[in-house]
């Protein structure tokens with residue numbers, strides 16, 4: 001028999017605010033944070049096996065579109081979440097950095113899997129021992145490989161950051177100092 005029930009449609013919760021009969025008021029910062037958090041466009045920088053796990057996360061079973069992130073971008077200029085997944089050879093490191101530099105602010109970085117986080121099992125002369133040697137990382141997802149549930153959890157942690165980030169953070173001296181420490185303008 002065909003199931004004709006209409007699935008329950010969940011909507012994002014409104015940010016904190018003041019509401020009454022026929023009105024709701026909140027701050028612009030909270031509304032923008034809510035919009036950003038629920039429309040993160042990932043750039044999947046996949047070099048090896050962790051990329052396969054990301055593909056599973058994109059698929060219908062785990063369905064990353066539930067979080068507004070079903071639109072992967074392969075142009076850094078149209079992405080705000082760089083997801084690095086896989087072993088990054090030292091020769092590849094300048095490319096990762098260039099991709100990061102081409103992304104507009106605000107931008108976030110998620111290191112997925114042991115290789116991206118720390119070089120993983122490849123403690124060798126040719127492998128970068130973690131992408132935070134070349135770019136700032138916001139969220140680390142451990143595992144070899146991490147399961148899609150962990151990737152989704154990492155994405156939700158990035159959502160938390162995007163939701164609560166103030167407009168001024170990217171202009172703050174601390175943030176500028178962080179970029180300067182990576183020699184990024």
Ligand code: SF4
Nearest residue numbers: 049113114115144145
């Ligand atoms: S962390 Fe493990 S699964 Fe992921 S890219 Fe490295 S070796 Fe492959």
